[in-house]
Each structure stands twice: as C-alpha cells, then as structure tokens.
Amino acid sequence: MPSLRRAKSAATRPADAEPDALASLTPTGPDASASLTPAELAAQRRKRRTGTLIATPGALYLLIFFVVPLGLITVYSFATRTSTGRTSLSGWNLNSYERIADDVIVGIIARSAWLAFLTTVLCLVVAYPFAYYLATRPPRLRARLLVLVMIPFWTNGLVRIFAIRFLLGSNGPASALSEAMGFGTFRILFTPTAVVLGMVYGFLTFMVLPLYVALERMDWRLVEAARDLYASGAKAFWRVTVPLTRSGIVAGCVLVFVPSFGSYVVPEILGGAKTLLIGSYVARQFQAARNWPLGAALSVLVIVAMLVAVAINQRNSANAERTQGVTR
C-alpha cells in the first residue's frame, strides 16, 4: 500500500517541477530506461546498496534509542510493583491496565485531551492567517520572515515558559496593565487557561511551518480560476485553498495535538500543578509514586492511541489525495 501511494504521488507531481531530481533517480539517465544491460543492473544494485548503507546509522540509532526503550516500557507495563516501590519483573499481570479504567485516571485523560484539543484549535485559528500572509510575500521577504518565526526557538523552552509565568503573574506586566485599565487584578496564572495559553505559544510554530509549506506550494492559479468562475473570495478560500492545504492542516494539527496531550513542563509551571494532566501523572508514577508498571502502561496506551489517530488521518488524507487526483 505505501509503495503504491508513493508511485501515485510521483505521478501526480507536476512534470516540470523537479526535472533534475527525476533524472538523478533513474540510473543511466532518462533515455536508456527501456532495456538495461547487466552492467547497468549492477550499477542499480550498487545504488540500492549505497542507499541501505546511508540509512544504517539512522536505523541503528532508532533501534537502540527508540525501539529498545519502547520494548522495555511495554515489558514493564505488565510487571508488578513491590511494596517498597521496586518493579518486580515476575508475576506478569494486567493490573496496571485495569487501573487505567479508574474514574480518576479516565478524568485525567479526558481533561488532557480537552486541553490539547483547545490548544490545537487555537493554534490553527492563529497560525492559518499568519502562514497565509507568510506564503504570499515575495520570496526574499518570505525567507526573512521565516527566520523571524524561528528566532524565539533559539532560546530554551523552559526559559520562555518561565518568562510567560512572569508576564502572567499577579505582580507582572499583564496584571499591571489590567489594573491601570481599571479591570482589577489579573488572575490567570495557575489556571487551565494559562496552561492552554502557554501551550499555544509553545507549539504555534509546529502549526505555522506545515501550513506555510502547504500554502507555499499550492497552485494559486486554481484560486484565480475559481475567482474567474465567479466564486466569491470566501468561497474560493473554503472550496479551493482549504482543501488544497488539507495535508498541511492535518500535519499541523497532529504536530500540535500530540505534544500538547503529553505536555509536562507547561502544566507544571503555568498550571501550578493544580490541574493534573496525563504528562505530569505519568512522570509522577516514575518519580514520587514509584509505580513504574502503571506509568509504563499509561505510556503504552498513549502511544497506541496516537498511532491509531495518525493512521486514521493518513488513510483519510490518502483517500483525499486519490479523489483529488481523479477530479484534477
């Protein structure tokens, strides 16, 4: 299935877009592709081997630092916690998974999902116009603006969250401003609102960049065509621009939702640890509570849920691509 899709997207790619790249993909140039001599076949095989070699360091890295720990977490999720909090790797059981059905934990998961959803929607609403503006600037200005978007991220995220904490504090500038304007003291720090604000700030770039990429590579002549056919600006936007940038929207939403759902630093600092979210709860299991099996089971659950969500999205976008290919 994936290989099919790749072939499809290669076929739908405009032929004039990247001629050099296409030429370099074919082993002996575009003219000799009909029949391959043994020497050419060997060359092709060599190329493929080089490809494998190039991929090896990355694959090894992922295997050691991603697959192995993930496997360990899965194993731990079936283990037992001793009364002193050690994890005993015997007496395998499903107790940790059963505990997840507790009202308290279900509540924590629901609350985390709701805040992550709010964050994603707010990010989308803020980022789309912004990305639209970026993508419609002249190329030179565009590159500069992109760098500006990135500058805040040259500072450590923790430092930036502490800066927001200062801004929102009852002695901070936001409060002073609100008092000066006669609205009284500003009480937002250590509330879920502050958590969402902090996450929107923290993850906005994850939304802007995919949207920008989608808008930037969009064929604007299609919008012009829609306008020529008497579509209003709004209609052209909803019927042409939005569907054509759907991949960017989906990518941005996934990139924002996933880290917001598991966010740990922002709720701890801006939420005052008062609203327990799943990220903090899992961290707590590995630290203060020393209940590694429960923490591991929750982690596995979150990973599986995310994988399912991403898989559904990918299937949807594949379907969309296919139907788009047909209508185009």
Place this chain on the structure above:
Amino acid sequence: MTNPSQTTRRLRRSRWIALIAAAALVVAACGDGDSDEDAEPAATEAATAADDAPADDGGCAAGETDGDLAFYNWADYMDEELLLAFEEETGISVDYSVYESNEQMLTQVESGAAIYDLVVPSDYMVALMISEDLLRPLDFDALPNVVNIDDAWDNPPFDPEHRFHVAYQWGTTGIGMTYDVLDALGGESSWAVIFDPDTAALVPGSISLLDDAPEAVSAALKYLGYSITETIESGDEEAIREAGALLKATNERLLKYDSVTFGDDLVNGEVDVAHGWSGGFAQAFFETDAYETHVYTIPVEGGVRWVDTMAIPHNADNPCSAHAMINFLLDAENGAALTNYTYYGSPNEAATPFILDEILEDPGIYPPPDVYERLELIPQMGDLGLIVQDMLTEAKS
C-alpha cells in the same frame, strides 16, 4: 523580471528551511524535559578509579582516599567553598551532581545508571534503601569526627542500629506567612489557615501547598489531630482517606502546589501563606531582607521534622573517599559553614559556636523545645505510600 529557475530554487530553499526548522523544533521539544536539571553521570570517572578500590571487607583508615569522589546531593545544599577546601586537603577531585527528590536519587542508585560514592537520603529513604540492600555499612573507625554529632541523633527509628548513615542537616515542615496573616490568626499559627475554610478566609492573598504527597497528607493528618507516626505504623487507612478528603476539599482554595519556589513566591507576594520547608523560607527571607514582614511558623498542632543523612551506596567505587568526605563535613567548623550556607539545622553539636547567631536564634530553624516536641518524622510508608500518592492525585482531579 527574475529568472524563473532561480525563483524556483529560492522557493525550494525556503521550504527546506521550514522543514529543517520543524524537525529541529521536534527534537528540541523532546529534549526539553531532561535538559534542565538532570545529574551528570559520574560513571566514567568512577570507573577509572575502580582499580584502586579496596575489597569490600577491607576497611578505610581515617582520611584515606581511594579515588575521585562522586558526590550526589540535593540541589542548593552545599557550600562550593567546602568542596574546594576538601579537594585541596585531600588532593582528590569531587565530581558533584545534584537531584531534586529522594526518589530521583533512589532510581539512579537502584538502576546503577551512574555510580555514586556518597548520597544524601532523607530519613524514610534511608529505611527504604536499607531494606533494599542499597546502602553499605559505614566504617566508623574512619569517622573519628562522628563524636561531634549530638547524642539526640543516635539510633533513630529509620536505622535503629545506626550502621548506615550519619546525619547531615535537619529541618522542619511548617507554614510561612506574612505577619499580617499571623496577626489575623491571633499570633498563633495553625494548619486551620490552610484547611479550615473560615480561617482561610482571613488570608487576603493566596495559599500554596507542597507538591509532595507524604508532606501534604501529613499536614492534613496533623490538622485532623492524628499522629503521623501512629497512623502510618498502624496502617490506619481510614485516617489517611480522611486526610485525602480534606485535601480534596482544600484544592479549590489553593493557588497552586509548589515544592520549589514557595519561599520566593511568599516573599514577592504571589502567595500570603505557603506550606514549605524551614530552610527554603529562611533562604528566601534572608536574600530579600523579608524578616520584618514574613515569618516561618510551626503550627500549634505540630508539624513534620526530617533529617537528611550521608550514606554510601552499595556499589560505590571509592568508599574510602566517601568516608573522608563524611568525616570532613563532620568537622566542627566545616559543619558550621554548611549550616551558615544552607540555613538548615546542624546535628553537629561541636559546630554550634561557629554558627551565625541569626541562625541559632531563629525559632524557625532551631525551634524551642516545647515546639520541637510537637514535630514528627514521617516513617517509611510501604504499601500505604501508594494510597498516600493517590490522595494527592484525587485532590487535584
């Protein structure tokens, strides 16, 4: 008119910038969690010195060293000058790293991810580490300065035979508040200022509670009139659940849970009442000259006292260096220097003449005997520990 192929290339480049930046952000976000405070693994340096390590049955002589010392201590709990003095005296170097909680230290020692020669577990953690065979018995022949320790610290419940630890610093858990609040309470501090709605209404500003389940539950138990030790040792789940219900009822009234910046937040007015550790308040008051306006109190119902201790992990590579450091810190003047830096009580009786008067006379650091009697150690909780953790989790839901 620009060359079209040039434009395409520029477009493609900006797209690349975007993609690379996105990838970098993902990496940065993933790295954030552990970049802030984690300890440097001391494994490599310890390993190079492993050859000199004596056999387990061989003791250490006083002042003997056997390699560079990997010292794992609480954050903000050591005068750097003392480490330099130790390095100068012994000629070995100290690989110093810090942790934020007993559990963080325990995980490191337990997993052997990094090897440490000297750690500083609190009372209940000493008991837990002994029961898990994670500590090495001390060689008291190598610790002649141990005579400096006050007899009151002999054979505590968490190490009844006193074989595995030497007291490092001690302190209490109580309430920091403004004098305005204390006056409103009639001059007598009580847990009611946090747990009783009517009394809490007297506080003009906000209230914070330690983000630590054993401490929060202990405070609630004290307010309800239970003894912490008896409740936990008798496994009185009912009492703990009652304390949990009280925490849940209090949650709405709190501004936040905080175990790190409670002192600073009290001084800068973010909160008016804060549950916290004695030294944390003393440091914040001292740094901002807030002694006139703020005070640390031990509630009339009593509070928690704790003691942090020096102990040697079972897998230490350089136990003799660790003994040398313990003995060094037990010296009268060095012990005083430590307390003059941390603002926590010193178990070192001989150090008293060298400790600053403002510390000795501060009832928040050295409570008078009648107050001291109302303080309890939190015992090792065993299976109740999870229930205690659940109480705080449920309170926050």
